[in-house]
Amino acid sequence: MNTADMLNYSIKSMRSRSLRSWLTIVGVVVGITAMVLLVGLVQGLKNDVESQLKGFGTNTIVIIPMDVSKVASYGSTQMVPSSGKLTELDYQRVKKAGSIDAITKILSGRFNMQFKNESITVSASGIEPENYGRIIGSSLEIDTGRFLVPSDHHALVLGYSIADSGFTKKPEVGSDIYVSGEKFKVVGILKKAGSANSLDSAVLMPFDDAKSLLGDSIGPNEISAIRILVKEGENVNETADQIESIMLSSHRKNEDNKDFSLVTAGYISSQIDQTTSLLSLFLGAIAGISLVVGAIGISNTMFMTVLERRQEIGLLKAIGMEEGEIERLFIAEAGVIGIAGGTLGLLLGALLIGVANLLGFPAQILPQIAIGAVVFSAIVGMAAGFIPSRQAARLDAIEALRYE
Amino acid sequence: MTGAKSASSKPQPAGKAAAMCTQAANSHEAAGTSLHTGNGKPVPPGMHEREILRLECVSKLYGSGESGVAAIRDMDFTIHNGELTSVLGPSGSGKSTLLHLMGLLDKPTTGKVYIAGTDTTSISDADQARLRGKMIGFVFQAFNLISSFTALENVELPLMIYDVPKEERRKKATAILERLQMGHRLNHLPSQLSGGERQRVAIARALINDPEIILADEPTGNLDSKTGEEVLKIIEDLHQEGRTIILVTHDESLVKVTEKVVRIRDGRLVKSEVLV
Structure with missing residues (x-):
């Protein structure tokens, strides 16, 4: 049949x-x-x-002072013990690795921000304007004003949602905002990057400003993260391995007790x-x-x-x-x-x-x-x-x- | 009904069957011819000379050793092309077992069953199934139609098994059903048909493969007497066309349409006689 x-x-x-x-x-x-x-x-x-990850960039490596592979076993980032610290020294050493197109140190913290009579607490990052702009690349688009330049001092660039809905009255380019009591001028506002993109809630300022605001609350040479753009055509994973070994010797650690992580798009998606x-x-x-x-x-x-x-x-x-x-x-x-x-x-x-x-x-x-x-x-x-x-x-x- | 007379054997005393069988088993030819030429009349050319079914010293035992029961013992007879034979016996006489043996649904414990000259006892189950499908058409007391199939599809079923293309088998099945006056019921389900109509469908199904033998098991058993007569008439007509038919029944009144009767009792052949 x-x-x-x-x-x-x-x-x-x-x-x-x-x-x-x-x-x-x-x-x-x-x-x-x-x-x-x-x-x-x-x-x-x-x-x-x-x-959401697409905004991260496939050629980007970020070094953070924590072993994220241990996060899962401790439940949250706060509970991971022996979080290390990144320092200027690490930054200088990593900078010498091959295949790097651009690199920036980032210093982040939570600050009180006051505009008119309203104050909010936000997380803001101090960056090296030229390098940061190069690393973030095309996803960093200015709506009004301009991006930070190296000569800036006490200047702010606001992400779209901070500018749009952070305060009752919207700050504009030229507005004065007090950060931890110090007067800053808004020089630029970013275009809307997308609902899930962290750039929308970013507050960016020159690295030195962030460092002076944080003062003694951090170590003398401490930084929060290092962001690296790998050269076009280079293997991101190989570069990451190279940087990892530099970091391990800099921190005198090994794979098992390391106190930092290299985050790549591949790593996140895995x-x-x-x-x-x-x-x-x-x-x-x-x-x-x-x-x-x-x-x-x-x-x-x-x-x-x-x-x-x-x-x-x-x-x-x-x-x-x-x-x-x-x-x-x-x-x-x-x-x-x-x-x-x-x-x-x-x-x-x-x-x-x-x-x-x-x-x-x-x-x-x-x-x-x-x-x-x-x-x-x-x-x-x-x-x-x-x-x-x-x-x-x-x-x-x-x-x-x-x-x- | 010319030539019918030649088709049988001498009446056999039941008691001697076993002894005769043992002798016959030694010579197939002897068994076949002795039955065939029983009354000494010549066989007309083109009719009845071809052996279709031969049982040779067939026994079917259930159980084994001393406690074993013989449903069929030392059965010997031959059916020739074009014969309409009735196998008559009371219930419990072993006629169902005999039907299954003749229909290749069962294998004998000893002895041999030949269909159109082929020894069916030594072939594989699959070959037996194939031979059964090609050589034998069954007509059952309970019709055994497939309830979800229409009359036409029921008749097509045997051809379906052999992958006959749809148009061809539909044409063939329609023709046969029309010949059995069922042309107006082609697309009816069995539940929409009367008993007589169902049996017509079943007969059509038995005919579709153009089998060598039609084995009808109490074909009128589930029908009222008028419808039973009609079905019997169909069987007679098929015989007139030259079909080889074996009618298995306990009903003495059916014997009248047949030209030869094989009487069995207690698993033994009592008498094989020519009626016409």
Whole structure:
């Protein structure tokens, strides 16, 4: 019997027991819907984070005074013990590494900012204007005014959201803002970089200003971060390795007790991948369990079908159908249940993903997941129908025909 | 009904069957010919000379050793091309077992079953299934139609197994159903058909592969007497066309349409006689 006839036969048989068939299909639908939806949510989350990462720049390396690989085991950045400090010395040493296009030291802190009669607390960074501008590159766009220049003193560049909604009255280029009591002039306001981009909430000032504002609250040569732009065409990872060894010898540390991290776009996305794939695995397991229940439902239905259709099986044998073919016929029927459940589950899952998007969750459905869901459910169906089908094929024709 | 007379053997005393069988087993030819030329009349050319089914010293035992029960013991007979034979026996006589053996649904414990000259006892299950599909058409008491298939699809089913293209098998099935006055019921489901109509569909299904033998197991058993007569008429017509038909029944009244009867009791052949 050819495949088309087999499928036709299966569908007709299922239709004649439609309630049970549908209930069995629903069992599969639940599992596939859960799978499609949960994987879609994780995928959407991942895409969202990755699009935020784009602003980071693929050629950028940032050195921060903390081993971020230990963050996961301590729960939060604050709890990681023995956070080290970055110093001017580190900066000078790293500067000598090859393949570096531009490098800047960054000194960040939380400051009180007062505009008119209103004051807020913000995190601001002292930077080296020329180098910083070169590293951040095209994503740094000025809306009004200009960016910082090396000769600036007590000057500020405000991110879009700080300027737009930080204060009740919007500061403009030329406005005076008091930072920790010292008078600064706003020289530029950045264009909106995007909802997720940290540049929107940035407050930038010359490095020396930040250093004098922080005064004794930090070590004499302490800096917060070093930001590096790797030369175009150079391997970022190799450069990172080189810088890492410079840093290790500078800090007299080794891999296990290091007190700093090199953050690259690749590193961040690998961290995100790790987190999301763990999440995928967990959610996938939940979906998998419901799919197993669906598969048991298929097995159950097929056992019942074989029992009910003994006479029919006897007839098929009488008219010359071979055992293998009878087995395939019933496996096809189980497969059809699986495919029906998979397809409906996929549609329902896609619908729920649409709803999630409307509600603001960035869920997504990938074509390979869609195809995979249907193929997988077909395989699950056929596997679940394997033993019942074998039983059907092995039925004694005489017994089967006698059964009434 | 010319030539029918030639198709049988001498009446055999039941008690001697075993002894005769042992002898016959040593010589297939002897067993075949002795039955065939029983009344000494010549066989008309083109009719009945071809052996379709031969049981040779067939026994079917259930269980083993002393406690074993023989459902069929030392059965020997030959069916020739174009014969309409009835296998008659009360319930428990072993006629169902005999039907299964003749229909290749079962294998004998000892002895051999030949279909169109092929020894079917030594072939594989798959080959047996293939041979069964090609050579034998079954008609059952309970019709055994597939409830989710239309009349037409039920008739097509055997061709479906052999991958006959859809148009071809549809054409063939339609023609057969039309011949059995079922042309107006092609797309009806079995549940929408009367008992007689269902049996017509079942007969059409048995005919679709143009089998060597049609094995009908109590084909009128589930029908009222009027419908039963109609079905019997169809069987007679098929016989007139030259079909080889074996009618397995306990109903003495069906014997009247057949030209030869094989009477069995307690698993033994009691009498094989020519009626016409």
